[in-house]
Amino acid sequence: MDRSKSIALLNASVADELQAVHQYMYFHFHLDDQGFGPLSLLFKRTAIEEMMHIEKLADRILFLKGEVEVKAAGPVEKITEPVAMLKKAMLMEDGSQTDYNKAAIDCANNADAVTKQVFELLTADEERHFDQYEKQLEKIEKYGPSYLALQAFNTVAEPGAGAAKA
Ligand SMILES: [Fe+2]
Numbered sequence: 001m002d003r004s005k006s007i008a009l010l011n012a013s014v015a016d017e018l019q020a021v022h023q024y025m026y027f028h029f030h031l032d033d034q035g036f037g038p039l040s041l042l043f044k045r046t047a048i049e050e051m052m053h054i055e056k057l058a059d060r061i062l063f064l065k066g067e068v069e070v071k072a073a074g075p076v077e078k079i080t081e082p083v084a085m086l087k088k089a090m091l092m093e094d095g096s097q098t099d100y101n102k103a104a105i106d107c108a109n110n111a112d113a114v115t116k117q118v119f120e121l122l123t124a125d126e127e128r129h130f131d132q133y134e135k136q137l138e139k140i141e142k143y144g145p146s147y148l149a150l151q152a153f154n155t156v157a158e159p160g161a162g163a164a165k166a
């Protein structure tokens with residue numbers, strides 16, 4: 001096993017995950033500001049899951065005696081419209097699935113079964129993230145723009161929902 005190959009793959013993924021955390025938190029802030037509570041929360045929860053992915057990747061990098069590079073792969077795109085946010089998020093999740101599937105194969109070829117497993121676990125999560133965004137987009141397409149407004153109404157209708165912001 002060439003450790004440096006695995007470490008490079010892991011660090012590239014840390015950069016992608018950091019970018020996802022930044023992008024999803026940006027979406028979270030703007031959706032919250034627009035009053036779309038449930039979709040805002042979905043992005044926040046997913047950002048937290050991406051942060052936990054970074055933790056898994058970093059653990060493995062340190063185990064392999066590498067250095068964790070804490071640098072996002074790219075800047076945040078200033079998208080503030082919910083449908084455009086979901087489409088961007090689906091593209092990101094799709095890209096991650098492709099990259100992690102490929103990384104798992106590269107790790108198998110490098111005789112690093114444990115790093116391969118890390119990438120396989122992450123791939124399954126990214127598939128689920130893609131699916132959750134796709135479901136939201138399908139609902140908006142099915143019910144129209146009022147879908148998000150009705151979700152927002154539900155949030156406001158909950159007693160004390162405004163005060164106990166998650
Ligand atoms: Fe992730």
Ligand SMILES: [Fe+2]
Pocket residue numbers: 020050093096125126129
């Ligand atoms: Fe994801």
